[in-house]
Structures are given as structure tokens and as C-alpha cells.
Amino acid sequence: MIPAQFDYVRPPALADALRILKEREGEAKVLSGGYSLLPLLKLRMAQPALLVDIRDLDGLDRIVETAEELRIGGRATHRAIHEDATVTARYPLLRDAAGGIGDPQVRNWGTIGGSCAHADPSADWPAVLIAARGSLVCRSADGERTVPARAFFLDTFQTAIEPTELLTEVRVPRPGDRSGGAYAKIERKAGDFATAAAAVQLSLADDGTIAEAGVGLAAVAETAFAATDAEAVLRGGTPTEELFRRAAQAAAAQSRPAADGHGPVDYKRAMAAEMTLRALRRAVARARGAT
Ligand SMILES: Cc1cc2nc3c(=O)[nH]c(=O)nc-3n(C[C@H](O)[C@H](O)[C@H](O)COP(=O)(O)OP(=O)(O)OC[C@H]3O[C@@H](n4cnc5c(N)ncnc54)[C@H](O)[C@@H]3O)c2cc1C
Structure with missing residues (x-):
């Protein structure tokens, strides 16, 4: 049309x-x-x-790291994030997600700001930012405010951004030592949106237990959401396969998938558990030094 x-x-x-x-x-x-x-x-x-x-606006595609956080301009493309040296070195959760968005053409054109402002329930960035406890900078002619990702994604295609605001920056806390992140996604075919996806960002304490964990799910509810029950299972726990399975089940139980062309409800819930499990295993391995 x-x-x-x-x-x-x-x-x-x-x-x-x-x-x-x-x-x-x-x-x-x-x-x-x-x-x-x-x-x-x-x-x-x-x-x-x-x-x-907004393509001519200066600096909106910048990716810079400060002592506290990674700052990604709202017009940074998925490809630029995927290929960024700092992201590659220290933010594997972001790199995993960026590399799996759509196909090369989508990654060349699509931007993190556009993806977050659009807030498709199956989009990858919202779950990533929720797991990483990121925030989004919304600027209008009257000023600027920073909204935590966990308060930004409200419903299907609905966010906290106002029509007079531009999403100028996405911020992700800099992971400390013994931290790891990973993104696991299942799609019907290459280049498709997720059928289910899970983002995990966690850190290990000196004794090897899980000090803190963020878990975000995509495509299995009306919007991306924090799997807070899974986070509670993980916090303070010893990272064993048994713990991962309990957390994955808790994440799936918190999901609210709808049946559609990607599959029925039970299948999507099972995939939410499986993606959480895979992301947890990889995130812990990375926190222990794997790449
Ligand atoms: C074939 C195909 C496959 C795809 N696969 C995936 C996938 O696997 N995973 C995934 O996550 N996404 C996928 N996408 C979506 C893609 O990532 C888009 O790039 C993204 O959803 C929107 O980004 P955009 O820059 O193109 O935004 P636009 O299309 O330009 O804008 C989208 C919305 O956001 C608003 N907006 C844009 N930028 C800003 C800003 N800075 N501030 C305020 N509002 C803004 C616009 O007004 C509009 O409402 C796919 C898209 C296609 C066409």
C-alpha cells in the first residue's frame, strides 16, 4: 500500500x-x-x-563508555553496536542480542532508539536493557529525564516516552569483575523476530555464589518484562544446573505468552524456560572467564 x-x-x-x-x-x-x-x-x-x-543530528549515533556505564546514542544502529570494540570486549549480552536482530539489512538501518521507542513485545533490546538494569534518556525542549528500563516498557507498543521527547541515549551499567551476560533467542527462521528470548546479566561473589542477577524475557508477554521470580531464585544461590532449572521454571511461570503463528502457549512457555536456561549457563561461564 x-x-x-x-x-x-x-x-x-x-x-x-x-x-x-x-x-x-x-x-x-x-x-x-x-x-x-x-x-x-x-x-x-x-x-x-x-x-x-533525525539522521543529521550530531552525536546521536555515538557509543562511549564512562567509568560507570556504556552510553549508546539513540540513533546507533544494531550493526554499529554489534561491531563496537567496547561492546565486543565487555558487553557480551549486548553483542549477542545485536548480532541476532533481523538480517544484515535490518541491522544496517534499524536503531536501538527506534527499537525501544517502538516497543514491539518481540523486540530484543527491551529484554536486554531490563536484564542489564539499563536506562533510557528522554529529552524534550523543556529538559531531560532518565527512565529505568524496568519502568519504560509499559505495554505492547507503549512506553514511558512522551510525543514531545526524543530518545537520545540508552545507558547500560558497566559490568564489574566476575560478571557475565548472555542472550538466547529462538526464532522460526533466520532473520525472524523471537518466538521466545531471554537476557541474563549476573555477577558472582568471591565465594562463587550469584551476587546479583537480572533476567529479561522477550516475546512471551504483552511486553518485555523482568523475570523477578527467577532473579529471586538466583540471588545468593550456588550456580548449579539445578538452580538454573529452578530459575528457568520461575521465569516461564511468570510469562504470559499468547498463541500465534510462532506457536501455542505451552510451547512458548517451554521455550521461555529453555532460553533462560541457556542464557544462564552462558552468562555464568562468561562470569568465570569464558568468552
Ligand atoms: C524484516 C524485519 C525483521 C526484524 N527483526 C527484528 C528482530 O529480530 N529483533 C528486533 O528487535 N527487531 C527486529 N526488527 C525491527 C528492527 O529492529 C527496527 O529497526 C526497530 O524495531 C525500529 O528501529 P528503527 O530505527 O527502524 O525505527 P523507526 O522505524 O524509524 O521508528 C520506530 C518507532 O520509534 C519512534 N522512534 C524512532 N527513533 C526514536 C527516537 N530516537 N526517539 C523517539 N522515538 C523514536 C518512531 O517515531 C516510530 O514510532 C525487524 C524489522 C524487520 C523489518
């Missing part, structure tokens, strides 16, 4: 983009990679009067 008519602007600077979003509140939509928005326009499920293309 052909989209309904819209105006298009490509502001040169962030301040211009924010001013336009404020002036045209409710009428304007941000255009980033276009990989989710353009299909919606073509299906006429979205009919904004104005598209604000």
Missing part, C-alpha cells in the same frame, strides 16, 4: 528537532531507521502529519 500524505523535515540539530516535536505535538513522528515506522505508514496504521528525520 501507499502511505497517506505527510510532510517531512530533516532538522540539522537536536534543538531544532525538539522544537519541532514540541510545536507539532501529537502530529509529528520521529523517523530513525524506518524499519518499523515505514511498514506502519504503508499499512496506514500510522498516519502522522509530519515525519521528523
Whole structure:
């Protein structure tokens, strides 16, 4: 189909983009990679009067690490994150997830900000940011606020971002020593969205027990969510296969999958458990020094 008519602007600077979003509140939509928005326009499920293309905004694709966190610009593509040297060295959870998003074309164009703002329940970044206890920086012409990932993803295609705000940055805490993360995803075919996926980020105490664990699930509820029951099972536990299985079962029990073309409810719940199990094994191995 052909989209309904819209105006298009490509502001040169962030301040211009924010001013336009404020002036045209409710009428304007941000255009980033276009990989989710353009299909919606073509299906006429979205009919904004104005598209604000953010590709020229300086610094929005930057990936920098500070002493405390990794800061990823909202316009950083999945590919740029996957290939980033710091991500490769210290953020295996992010690298796992970025490398499995869609196909090379999707990864070349799609952005982390677009993915998070769109909040598809099967998208990969929301579960990753939830597990890593990341946060999202939302900026408007009136100021900036930082929203924890666990409070950002509200429902299917619904987030805490306001129409006048731009998602300028995603922040992920820098993992300490003896930390490990991993992402496990099952899809119907290569390049597809997840049927079920699990993100795990954990750290080990000096005695080898699990000091802290974050578990995020994708595609098995109306939005990505923190598997808090699994986290409670893991915290303070000795990382054995038996503990992993109990945590995986707790994660699956907290899921609320819907039957669809990816499979029936029981299958998806079983896959939520299996993906959690796989991500846990790999995350612990990495915390012990594996790559
Ligand atoms: C064939 C195919 C396969 C895919 N497979 C996967 C997959 O396996 N896993 C996965 O996670 N995703 C997948 N995707 C989605 C893909 O990752 C998209 O890139 C992503 O969902 C949207 O990013 P975008 O930059 O293209 O955003 P756009 O399409 O430009 O925008 C999406 C929405 O976010 C808003 N938006 C965009 N950027 C910002 C911003 N900085 N601030 C505020 N609002 C903003 C837009 O207004 C729009 O509402 C797939 C897409 C396709 C077409």
C-alpha cells in the first residue's frame, strides 16, 4: 500500500528537532531507521502529519563508555553496536542480542532508539536493557529525564516516552569483575523476530555464589518484562544446573505468552524456560572467564 500524505523535515540539530516535536505535538513522528515506522505508514496504521528525520543530528549515533556505564546514542544502529570494540570486549549480552536482530539489512538501518521507542513485545533490546538494569534518556525542549528500563516498557507498543521527547541515549551499567551476560533467542527462521528470548546479566561473589542477577524475557508477554521470580531464585544461590532449572521454571511461570503463528502457549512457555536456561549457563561461564 501507499502511505497517506505527510510532510517531512530533516532538522540539522537536536534543538531544532525538539522544537519541532514540541510545536507539532501529537502530529509529528520521529523517523530513525524506518524499519518499523515505514511498514506502519504503508499499512496506514500510522498516519502522522509530519515525519521528523533525525539522521543529521550530531552525536546521536555515538557509543562511549564512562567509568560507570556504556552510553549508546539513540540513533546507533544494531550493526554499529554489534561491531563496537567496547561492546565486543565487555558487553557480551549486548553483542549477542545485536548480532541476532533481523538480517544484515535490518541491522544496517534499524536503531536501538527506534527499537525501544517502538516497543514491539518481540523486540530484543527491551529484554536486554531490563536484564542489564539499563536506562533510557528522554529529552524534550523543556529538559531531560532518565527512565529505568524496568519502568519504560509499559505495554505492547507503549512506553514511558512522551510525543514531545526524543530518545537520545540508552545507558547500560558497566559490568564489574566476575560478571557475565548472555542472550538466547529462538526464532522460526533466520532473520525472524523471537518466538521466545531471554537476557541474563549476573555477577558472582568471591565465594562463587550469584551476587546479583537480572533476567529479561522477550516475546512471551504483552511486553518485555523482568523475570523477578527467577532473579529471586538466583540471588545468593550456588550456580548449579539445578538452580538454573529452578530459575528457568520461575521465569516461564511468570510469562504470559499468547498463541500465534510462532506457536501455542505451552510451547512458548517451554521455550521461555529453555532460553533462560541457556542464557544462564552462558552468562555464568562468561562470569568465570569464558568468552
Ligand atoms: C524484516 C524485519 C525483521 C526484524 N527483526 C527484528 C528482530 O529480530 N529483533 C528486533 O528487535 N527487531 C527486529 N526488527 C525491527 C528492527 O529492529 C527496527 O529497526 C526497530 O524495531 C525500529 O528501529 P528503527 O530505527 O527502524 O525505527 P523507526 O522505524 O524509524 O521508528 C520506530 C518507532 O520509534 C519512534 N522512534 C524512532 N527513533 C526514536 C527516537 N530516537 N526517539 C523517539 N522515538 C523514536 C518512531 O517515531 C516510530 O514510532 C525487524 C524489522 C524487520 C523489518
